[in-house]
Amino acid sequence: DAKTTQPTSMDCAEGRAANLPCNHSTISGNEYVYWYRQIHSQGPQYIIHGLKNNETNEMASLIITEDRKSSTLILPHATLRDTAVYYCIVARGGSNYKLTFGKGTLLTVNP
Amino acid sequence: DAGVIQSPRHEVTEMGQEVTLRCKPISGHDYLFWYRQTMMRGLELLIYFNNNVPIDDSGMPEDRFSAKMPNASFSTLKIQPSEPRDSAVYFCASSLGFSGDPEAFFGQGTRLTVV
Numbered sequence: 636d637a638k639t640t641q642p643t644s645m646d647c648a649e650g651r652a653a654n655l656p657c658n659h660s661t662i663s664g665n666e667y668v669y670w671y672r673q674i675h676s677q678g679p680q681y682i683i684h685g686l687k688n689n690e691t692n693e694m695a696s697l698i699i700t701e702d703r704k705s706s707t708l709i710l711p712h713a714t715l716r717d718t719a720v721y722y723c724i725v726a727r728g729g730s731n732y733k734l735t736f737g738k739g740t741l742l743t744v745n746p
Numbered sequence: 747d748a749g750v751i752q753s754p755r756h757e758v759t760e761m762g763q764e765v766t767l768r769c770k771p772i773s774g775h776d777y778l779f780w781y782r783q784t785m786m787r788g789l790e791l792l793i794y795f796n797n798n799v800p801i802d803d804s805g806m807p808e809d810r811f812s813a814k815m816p817n818a819s820f821s822t823l824k825i826q827p828s829e830p831r832d833s834a835v836y837f838c839a840s841s842l843g844f845s846g847d848p849e850a851f852f853g854q855g856t857r858l859t860v861v
Contacts, residue, residue, distance in 0.1 A: 667848070678750075678837050678852025679789070722789075726848075733802060734779065734839075734850055736789040 639723045644741040653710040657723030660704040672719040713744045750853035758859045764826040771840030781837040828860045
């Protein structure tokens with residue numbers, strides 16, 4: 636599975652957009668990009684996933700570069716409750732579906 | 747559905763004792779994952795099952811750890827004998843995988859303390 640690289644931590648002002656980057660330069664054609672987050676002491680929570688097109692849901696937007704070597708998770712209007720560790724994961728489809736978490740990015744939303 | 751249910755939520759045991767952690771996945775999910783989380787090592791994938799069959803157990807730290815999934819609605823992770831370095835939060839997760847929505851749902855975790 637492809638490795639991912641994320642900044643260790645980021646800050647964001649409440650109400651502003653939070654843009655979390657992820658590098659996955661060794662991603663292969665059948666691997667998807669997933670984003671999860673973990674709020675302190677809770678189990679990780681799914682946010683969004685994509686293959687090559689940009690995706691949007693009620694929580695966030697996912698922008699994947701054309702060469703698929705990097706992506707950005709966008710929280711359009713960050714709130715204090717969005718303070719969490721955000722994980723970018725690359726995983727294959729099909730029967731080899733396997734979610735391996737890295738260190739993630741600690742996003743702190745400040746009032 | 748009540749989500750992924752793990753029990754117990756907290757477990758304190760003495761070194762050398764057997765510990766069994768339990769997980770009930772979401773009904774209909776094909777995949778079940780066991781993770782361990784510590785401050786030092788982060789969130790580690792221990793083992794995962796597809797249709798009750800272990801697919802990859804390369805993350806299981808040593809022979810003291812074993813996991814079973816006797817049916818689609820139940821899985822256990824056993825540590826025998828337990829050691830203080832096994833102290834961690836253990837998460838179970840389930841998913842439809844790519845047969846449906848690949849979102850994985852996590853339980854609340856079991857906080858294990860071995861003294």
